[in-house]
Amino acid sequence: MSRAGHRHRDVAIISFAQLPPVARDAARDEAELVQPVVNQALAEAGLTRKDIGFTVSGSCDYLIGRPFSFVSALDGVAPWPPIAESHVEMDGAWALYEAWVRLQQGDVDTALVYAYGKSSLGDLPAILTTQLDPYYLAPLGIDGISLAALQARALLDSGRASERDLAAVAAARRGGDAAALLGAAYTVAPLRAHDCPTVADGACAVVLAAGDVARRSARKAWIRGIDHRVEPHQLGSRDLTCSPSTTTAAEHAGVASLGAIDVAELHAPFSHQELILRDALGLGASVSINPSGGALVANAMMVAGLARIGSAAARIHDGTARTAVAHATSGPCLQQNLVCALAAEVSP
Amino acid sequence: MDRDDGVLEAPYRLEYTYQRSTGPVIGRFLTGLRDGQLEGVRTAAGTVMVPPLEYDTQGAATGEAVKVGPAGTVTTWAWVTEPRREHPLTQPFAWALIKLDGADTAMLHAVDAGSIAAMRTGLRVTPRWRAARTGSIRDLECFIPADAASAAVADAAAAAPSVTLFPSPVRLDYTVTAGHHLSVYLRAMQDKRIVGGRCPSCTKVYLPPRGACPTCGVPAAETVDVADHGVVTTFCIIRIPFDAAPFPPPYVAVAVLLEGADLPIYHLVRGIEPEQARMGMRVKAVWVPDEQLGPTLASIKWFEPTGEPDADRAQIERHL
Numbered sequence: 001m002s003r004a005g006h007r008h009r010d011v012a013i014i015s016f017a018q019l020p021p022v023a024r025d026a027a028r029d030e031a032e033l034v035q036p037v038v039n040q041a042l043a044e045a046g047l048t049r050k051d052i053g054f055t056v057s058g059s060c061d062y063l064i065g066r067p068f069s070f071v072s073a074l075d076g077v078a079p080w081p082p083i084a085e086s087h088v089e090m091d092g093a094w095a096l097y098e099a100w101v102r103l104q105q106g107d108v109d110t111a112l113v114y115a116y117g118k119s120s121l122g123d124l125p126a127i128l129t130t131q132l133d134p135y136y137l138a139p140l141g142i143d144g145i146s147l148a149a150l151q152a153r154a155l156l157d158s159g160r161a162s163e164r165d166l167a168a169v170a171a172a173r174r175g176g177d178a179a180a181l182l183g184a185a186y187t188v189a190p191l192r193a194h195d196c197p198t199v200a201d202g203a204c205a206v207v208l209a210a211g212d213v214a215r216r217s218a219r220k221a222w223i224r225g226i227d228h229r230v231e232p233h234q235l236g237s238r239d240l241t242c243s244p245s246t247t248t249a250a251e252h253a254g255v256a257s258l259g260a261i262d263v264a265e266l267h268a269p270f271s272h273q274e275l276i277l278r279d280a281l282g283l284g285a286s287v288s289i290n291p292s293g294g295a296l297v298a299n300a301m302m303v304a305g306l307a308r309i310g311s312a313a314a315r316i317h318d319g320t321a322r323t324a325v326a327h328a329t330s331g332p333c334l335q336q337n338l339v340c341a342l343a344a345e346v347s348p
Numbered sequence: 349m350d351r352d353d354g355v356l357e358a359p360y361r362l363e364y365t366y367q368r369s370t371g372p373v374i375g376r377f378l379t380g381l382r383d384g385q386l387e388g389v390r391t392a393a394g395t396v397m398v399p400p401l402e403y404d405t406q407g408a409a410t411g412e413a414v415k416v417g418p419a420g421t422v423t424t425w426a427w428v429t430e431p432r433r434e435h436p437l438t439q440p441f442a443w444a445l446i447k448l449d450g451a452d453t454a455m456l457h458a459v460d461a462g463s464i465a466a467m468r469t470g471l472r473v474t475p476r477w478r479a480a481r482t483g484s485i486r487d488l489e490c491f492i493p494a495d496a497a498s499a500a501v502a503d504a505a506a507a508a509p510s511v512t513l514f515p516s517p518v519r520l521d522y523t524v525t526a527g528h529h530l531s532v533y534l535r536a537m538q539d540k541r542i543v544g545g546r547c548p549s550c551t552k553v554y555l556p557p558r559g560a561c562p563t564c565g566v567p568a569a570e571t572v573d574v575a576d577h578g579v580v581t582t583f584c585i586i587r588i589p590f591d592a593a594p595f596p597p598p599y600v601a602v603a604v605l606l607e608g609a610d611l612p613i614y615h616l617v618r619g620i621e622p623e624q625a626r627m628g629m630r631v632k633a634v635w636v637p638d639e640q641l642g643p644t645l646a647s648i649k650w651f652e653p654t655g656e657p658d659a660d661r662a663q664i665e666r667h668l
């Protein structure tokens with residue numbers, strides 16, 4: 001049930017597959033990244049390609065510098081005879097949102113969502129600069145780590161977190177001792193290497209189902225709600241120490257109606273962003289946060305957000321969680337945020 | 349270039365030479381920068397937004413220009429020890445959000461503070477202008493701590509038209525990899541061999557080989573040798589000269605279905621008058637001299653007619 005009271009069609013995540021992210025996968029092209037995860041996700045869902053009503057992907061051609069790379073990747077889905085297909089030039093989490101909306105129309109019951117990212121070919125900081133305001137930001141050449149560092153400093157200045165708190169997040173995700181991490185040199189102060197994401201090449205796929213297909217499925221993580229919100233692109237017009245768009249998306253996704261939350265998978269590429277997101281979602285100490293390791297440990301661009309949703313669903317599939325919140329982000333300093341509320345039980 | 353795993357790689361640069369139009373509000377701000385002045389814009393709520401945008405965060409149109417600065421206060425900052433090529437300064441510097449005096453929002457720029465120890469939130473800074481200004485955010489070279497400032501005043505502006513356009517180039521450098529299957533194909537070229545990949549499911553031979561059969565959803569991984577002669581499935585005659593053209597026009601580009609392959613490759617045909625090009629024509633590869641062979645399709649100079657009788661249309665029908 002949405003906040004406005006309209007009943008959504010119940011949709012479940014019935015399978016999730018991902019490549020183990022590696023720093024550089026030179027041998028595989030985009031279709032070869034996609035093919036194994038699509039095959040695995042379909043097999044785990046007990047479906048074939050012909051059973052899929054709608055296919056949608058998320059990727060970014062700038063990462064490999066090749067126009068229509070997402071069309072090449074379609075070879076990995078075996079789209080012949082022709083399929084109903086769409087693409088977003090975004091993280092695959094937004095492709096999943098499109099698939100969920102598509103399933104609301106009621107004429108198809110299944111959707112395949114996949115994402116791939118190969119950052120190892122290019123100069124990622126320079127590529128991310130091209131997504132910025134072309135008048136006031138891009139000409140300065142500011143990169144993603146520097147932008148995140150401005151946000152981290154703002155958070156530290158607010159008194160709500162210390163460099164030790166950032167190191168504690170890094171230690172929790174990467175292993176190691178927070179105090180020892182603080183001895184490392186700054187990358188872009190106040191961020192150290194452990195506070196910044198380990199960028200990876202990777203791919204993942206999710207199968208969604210509604211109606212009878214969902215009910216028959218062996219594993220279901222029901223999407224109780226999903227929503228995404230965006231903040232102004234002008235950094236100086238935002239309060240970088242909090243994430244109001246995440247809070248609003250969570251309200252509209254019905255996170256509150258889940259009751260106690262067992263697991264949260266947060267797309268926080270930087271350590272301080274996990275702290276901001278925990279606050280924005282009001283997650284208490286009882287919530288298991290990023291048991292997958294999260295985007296700090298493996299940030300496959302365009303994949304990491306969808307992988308958060310898939311990883312949260314996998315915890316419901318394996319019975320270790322009854323409820324979960326998954327989050328994905330896009331743009332500098334958590335500019336745009338998507339929240340997905342998941343549960344083992346279908347909406348009451 | 350060779351890698352340990354046999355995958356070919358090569359440098360690749362993507363460049364766009366865009367110019368951007370500014371619109372009236374951003375254009376007014378950039379014109380001000382060119383003339384050594386800092387201006388914000390009044391929002392419907394009465395606040396002053398810097399740098400100015402056409403609309404405020406509530407979606408209301410912004411109004412009159414308001415003089416701000418030139419000094420301001422750092423609201424947050426980050427310290428760069430290794431500046432990148434694109435950055436505004438070559439020595440270590442701070443990025444900062446700076447709230448200019450009279451403004452309600454902060455703008456991003458660089459601060460040349462000398463050392464991290466000189467930086468702090470709340471630091472007062474003042475601009476360092478470039479001598480030659482063009483109407484760009486980079487007309488401000490950076491900001492500097494106000495106490496260190498012999499706050500150089502920008503030279504008086506000569507009367508010049510308003511800024512409405514500015515160059516906005518994009519340059520991205522990549523090291524592209526050919527992937528495993530394409531590398532096998534390209535390497536064979538240096539031995540005058542043409543290698544396809546067979547799908548184990550539908551038995552189609554793809555040229556070049558590919559890691560995924562788009563019909564079957566499995567890797568088309570078995571490599572098979574394909575002949576260096578075949579049949580023209582379709583062609584076009586290029587009559588327009590352009591920078592990268594291999595020959596002066598007119599010349600003929602063809603799709604050639606090589607014997608043993610199920611997909612045509614694209615190349616050029618020489619050795620005939622363009623008007624004689626036709627579907628079904630049999631052609632053969634002309635390789636470059638041995639010492640020029642390399643892991644590239646350019647190892648085949650072009651194709652030439654063999655003079656044999658043309659193939660039936662039925663033979664090429666399903667490859668069109």
Ligand SMILES: [Zn+2]
Nearest residue numbers: 547550561564
């Ligand atoms: Zn096949």
